[in-house]
Amino acid sequence: MECAVSEDAHDLRGPGRDEIELAAVMHALSDPVRLGIAAELRTCGEERRCGSFEVAVGKSTLTHHFRVLREAGVICQRQDGTARLSRLRSDDLDARFPGLLDAVLRAHADSATARPAAA
Amino acid sequence: MECAVSEDAHDLRGPGRDEIELAAVMHALSDPVRLGIAAELRTCGEERRCGSFEVAVGKSTLTHHFRVLREAGVICQRQDGTARLSRLRSDDLDARFPGLLDAVLRAHADSATARPAAA
DNA sequence: GTCGAAGTTCGACGGTTACCGTACCAAAAG
C-alpha cells in the first residue's frame, strides 16, 4: 500500500514521525515474527543486527519483515559495513500514539510467559 | 483459522477471556473498518445493532468484519429478534492485555481528529 | 399467510501477504 512518506522506499529511515499510520503499525505488529522482532528490539534497547534475531524463517523472508516494520515506522535501520542495524522507534511511536507500543509489547511479553511454547 | 475456544464457531460469545490471542486482536484492529467499529462501540459504551454503523461496505462484508472482531475476542454479540447486537469486550481485553485497547482506540481517535476525512 | 427488514451464508474475484530458493552485491577476512 502507498505510504505517504515523501522519500524513496529504499530510505532506511522510514516515514516521518507525523506520517506514521495507526493501521500500518497495527498490521506490522499483528504478525508473530514481527512482534517478536519488536519485542527483542525493546528488551535489548539498542541497535541490533538483522541476523541476530531468533526467528524461524529464511533470510529473504526476514528482509521482508524488516521492510514492513520499517515502512510502518516501527523501526528504523542504518547501514554499518555489511551489517544492517535496526532500532525501535520508541520515541516517535510514543509521541504519535502514546502508550500504544508499550501496551502491545507488554501484552506480548505477558502472553509469552503465560504460554512459553504455545502449541 | 483454528480458534482455541472449545465451543462452536457459531457461538456469539467468541473465545474465553484467557483464550484471546494478541496477534488476533492486533490483526482485527489493523483494518480501518473494524477499527472504526470498535471506536464507535466504545464511544456509545453500549450494545449496538450491526446495521447502525457508518461504514462504506456492503452487508456481507460487514458480517465478515464482525466475525473477525468476535473471533478475535474484541467484541461479543447477542441475538435480539432479527437484530444482532454487538458489544465491546473492554473488561476482558483489559484484563488480558492491560491498556492495549485503550491505547489503540485513543490513537485512532487522535488520528481521526488530526485527519478528519483522510483522502 | 405474505411481505419486508436484518443478517448470514456461499461462491467468486482481485489484490496482498508470507514464504521460499536462487542469484546477486558489498564489505571484511584470508
Add this chain to the structure above:
DNA sequence: CTTTTGGTACGGTAACCGTCGAACTTCGAC
C-alpha cells in the same frame, strides 16, 4: 584476488484478505 559473511533483489507460489452480489433464513408487521 579469492572466499566468506551479511544481507538485498527477484521471481514464483500458495494462502489469505477484503470486497461484492445473490440466495437464503428468521423475525416482526400487516
